[in-house]
Amino acid sequence: MTVTDLPRTAWRPADLERAVSEVEAEAARYAEVCDREARFPAEALEAMRRTGLLGLLVPAEDGGPGGGTADLLAVSSRLSRTCMSVGMIFTMHCQQVAAVVRDGGPLRERLLPRIVRGELYLASVTTEAAGGGHLLSSGSQLTAGDDSTVRVDRFAPVVTGGSHADGFLITALAPDATSPSRLSLVYADRDQLTVTVRGGWNPMGMRATHSAPLHLAGEIPRDQVVGEHGAFRDIAVRTFAPLAHLGWAACWQGAADGALQRVVTLLRAERRRHDLDSPLLLARLSRVRQRLDTVHALITHTASVLASAEDTTSPPVQLLVNAVKLTASELCPAAADELTDLMGMRHGYLKDSPTGLERTLRDLRSAPLNYSNDRLHAADGVLALMDREVRHV
Structure with missing residues (x-):
């Protein structure tokens, strides 16, 4: 096709x-x-x-x-x-x-x-050398070019697939910013910028994302702004954060689901080598499935709430969105770790096992770090104090 x-x-x-x-x-x-x-x-x-x-x-x-x-x-x-x-x-x-x-x-x-x-193919340029993955701050500012352009001069330490992107959505302080919260989101074609790779990419896991640091510089038309200048916070709350947390969680769940499927397939194929009636084996499979079903249910519920909520910026909705990321980033790596214990050295730890658990473990280790869980818990603490009725959605 x-x-x-x-x-x-x-x-x-x-x-x-x-x-x-x-x-x-x-x-x-x-x-x-x-x-x-x-x-x-x-x-x-x-x-x-x-x-x-x-x-x-x-x-x-x-x-x-x-x-x-x-x-x-x-x-x-x-x-x-x-x-x-x-x-x-x-x-x-x-x-x-x-x-x-x-x-x-x-x-x-x-x-x-x-x-x-x-x-x-679009890449996201939101990370900062000082602020990490914090979406709502930037040390870079858009500056006026001629009457019809603004100049971009932006370094980002992590840009997923940036070396292969055809275009970029870039956050930076608005041209007229008077406070650090007035961020803009602008679009730039690759051929409008000088794109320079500023380092290598040799991580533990998620190696194929090739999220190498980039420096982007150039002048773009002033009208290549997404939303309004200085109003990125609204885009972050209504679009970027919900889709990031739901999308990442879906990826983490998928990776763990795939590992479980391969483990179960191997156990069935080698049933003579494994005691499939073992209470320990059955309990471990049960815990893995419970974790992944929990993540799946939370993703599905949150997507439904976002689709019907009158105000997606309310504390209960924001807490739910953040809970998806926090829960999935804890339970999916735990499920892969449990499967590794279950399969032992040969099919849990070795790189060449058909279960692929070794790569899955390395990839999923990034989940709590992909926008730090510590930072997200701190934000949730503030939101919890704002939710005076302690409502759930």
């Missing part, structure tokens, strides 16, 4: 299944070498372009498949069963697309058709 084969109104389930299967096959084919070499999964990205999957969240009226949050979460989870880096690359791109769809204004007409055609 090529991009030109896609319906102009909306995908049928079979269309989405074909697209995901094609990307999944490429991810599986290169997962080991991309992990070993910390190489970006260019083949999987090409499949996302070719199938139109990059445009999943583009509305039908804009020529896209018209996918929603549930589709995003299902695809991110599915891809992560094979390669969590590919799932994360996809969900981070879709987060950027959602911001353009909701707040892009005139940018929608210029960017959405390119995304649907597979021409525009």
Whole structure:
């Protein structure tokens, strides 16, 4: 299936299944070498372009498949069963697309058709050398160029897939900022910037995301702002944070689900080597399944609440969104660790086991660090004090 084969109104389930299967096959084919070499999964990205999957969240009226949050979460989870880096690359791109769809204004007409055609893979430039992953602060400021441009001069220590991106959504202080909270979100095409890789990428896990540090500099048209200058906080609260926490959680759950599936398949195939009636084995499988079902239920509930809430910025909703990230980042690594104990040295710890647990463990170790759980708990403490009625949603 090529991009030109896609319906102009909306995908049928079979269309989405074909697209995901094609990307999944490429991810599986290169997962080991991309992990070993910390190489970006260019083949999987090409499949996302070719199938139109990059445009999943583009509305039908804009020529896209018209996918929603549930589709995003299902695809991110599915891809992560094979390669969590590919799932994360996809969900981070879709987060950027959602911001353009909701707040892009005139940018929608210029960017959405390119995304649907597979021409525009978007990277997020929000991290700071001093502030880490804190979304609502920046040490960089947009400065006035000529009458119609602003100048970007931005260093980011972590940019997922940035070396391969066709365009960037970049946070920086607004040109007229008088306080550190007046951040803008701007779009820049790659050919509008000088993009310089400022370091290597040799992490414990998530190696194929190739999230190397970048320096971006150049002048862009003043109207390439998403939302309004200085109003990024609204985009962060309504779009970036919810989709990040739900999308990341879906990736973590998918990776752990994939590990459980491979373990159960191996146990069934080697039942003569394993006592499948062992109370210890059964209890460990039960705990793993309980953890993953808990994460899945919380993701599903939170997505439903966000879809129907009158005010997604209220403390109860924000606490629920944050709970998804915190819970998934704790329970999914715990599930993989339990499976490692269950399978022992040969099929839990060794790199060449068909269970793939060693890579899954390394990848999932990033979950509590991907926007620090400590920072998120501190924010939740403030939100809990604001929720005077102690409401649950």
